[in-house]
Amino acid sequence: MTEPLLSIRELRVEFPTRRGILTAVDGVSFDIAPGEVLGVVGESGAGKSLTGAAIIGLLDPPGRIAGGEVLLKGQRIDNLPPEGLRRIRGKRIGMVFQDPLTSLNPLFRIGEQLIETIQLHTGMNAAQARDRAIALLVDVGIPAAERRIDAYPYQFSGGMRQRVVLALALAADPELIIADEPTTALDVSVQAQIIALMKRLCREHNVAIMLITHDMGVIAETADRVAVMYAGRIAEIGPVRDVIGRAHHPYTQGLMGSIPTLTATAERLTQIPGSMPRLTDIPTGCAFNPRCPHVFDRCRVERPELLPAERTLAACWLYAADRRATA
Amino acid sequence: MIAHLLRSLLQGILVILAVGLIAFSMFRFVGDPIASLAGQESTDADRAELTERLGLNDPFPVQFGRFLAHAASGDFGISYRQARPVADLLAERLPATLELAVLSALFAFVVGIALGVYAAINRRGVIANGVMVLSLIGVSLPTFLIGIGLIYLFAVELRWLPSFGRGDVVHIGWWTTGLLTDTGRKSLVLPVLTLGFFQLTLIMRLVRAEMLETMRTDYVRFARARGIPERRIQFRHALRNTMVPVVTIVGLQLGSVIAFAIVTETVFQWPGLGALFVNAVQFVDIPVMAAYLMFVAFVFAAVNFLTDFVYLLIDPRLRH
């Protein structure tokens, strides 16, 4: 395997609060290969956004990275000074947020925002940057880009704004884009267009995408691999076909069982009784154990590592070597 | 855009008309203009003749219309007390008040915004928090107390600055200015500080709150995600958005500087319109009072209109 583009090792994100320290992301590890789309799914509050924010150093205080490493092409970036991280943001790792309506500064022309970003990272002069901005807008499918570049965000529809946001994320040709629920705020018809666009951009610009969503349909259509998060941990990770079609972790199985169609979302997890624990009372051992139909003694005391289960890795004691032997 | 400005203009005109009505009503319901003008030895015939000549027998709307028409052409009648055209009295006093008000507004605006931005950026800093506590004093302390306090400190104890009057002024045409002489400039300091302090603290607190709010928005987050340097985010992306709500309120505040000037002018015996008004109230000099009210209404309307205009410059969403 080639060297991973991004590598997360045992990442931990904490919030100091009056009632003690809350661990919102707890020992998360995964790799993203160059040009790969990694889907990250999980219920609301599972820690997906925090993982994304931690990678590019945008955790809002008092949230902080309390452990682990983030490596970009083998180099640690989590311990860089703020200025070092800033240089990576936008230049090597782009980010797209959920709501295109609020992601753009309402008082600046979209061209100004694009040119600012391009010039910042590439050192182009104003005319070159403007040409590039127009090319980017054409690339993301904004019609009449030469004219629209001087328009203000309010003059665009939601879908068009998300295209502009994508153009901004691509402005300096990053190697990775972290897209946090990029289609959740959009109309269903527009969602498909944006997803198709992201797939094409990913291919043509050879940019990897960490695609955070709770929409399994989006994942099924876009991702190469999927990581399923639960209570700040990864429950299962593997190729998209296997995680969707042959899940091994009981939580993933419940998740997949609860979506008869590809348009259903992981937000509504009806198959498994109970709900994800709050950060203040995550059970010891396997975080899923109070809801798990297969729970046994070990699950309540010892936290499971990611264990190989056919083509995926599942954080579940059912796949421990000794148990598999007997099963 | 044009509609927006027209609406603003219309509002201004309505305000002026409403205040005009109040001002005009004073003539009819406060005091007796005939008694004031005709003097003790006048006969009934004299009075009747005067009443007729002044048009006081005409129906109310006709009188009001005439009052407005005169006011629009700068004719506010004759001062009961000083027996001189009110317009001349106003013109004499106007420079003193405008100089004081404009400098105070500028002081409040510039320092208020600078401190507000500073307090927002260094939210947890010691200086920023100190400034915030001090600003509470500014918001809660009455203007005249601040003025008296400043006089005590800088005029009585330290003897650095004069405590009353404008000092020496230079005439430029009909305008007079204290900015060109040493005593004039020194005399301006305390009144300007006094008059501007309240607005300053208000502007500062507002700017801080709005800036903090703006720094939490998605587009600021997205600007960070694009790698825009923090300073640039603060002063380019956030400050401009902060100014949208701030401009409206600041505009209203600056209009009221003129009104607040009454207190400051009284404390510092400043020969401006406010002092003229206070004097006029003491002697029930209705024409002067009416003219002053009209003047304040006009300033409010003008500042309001200007504010809407600046608003349009800042926010493209309102422009089309």
Ligand SMILES: Nc1ncnc2c1ncn2[C@@H]1O[C@H](COP(=O)(O)OP(=O)(O)O)[C@@H](O)[C@H]1O
């Ligand atoms: N500022 C904060 N203080 C305390 N807890 C927080 C804070 N921000 C997020 N969290 C908690 O962290 C958890 C994960 O949040 P997040 O990553 O946004 O979830 P997701 O994106 O998967 O929906 C949630 O339980 C949330 O309540």
Ligand code: SF4
């Ligand atoms: S470790 Fe135990 S409780 Fe957790 S998912 Fe596996 S079987 Fe269920």
Ligand SMILES: [Mg+2]
């Ligand atoms: Mg989220």
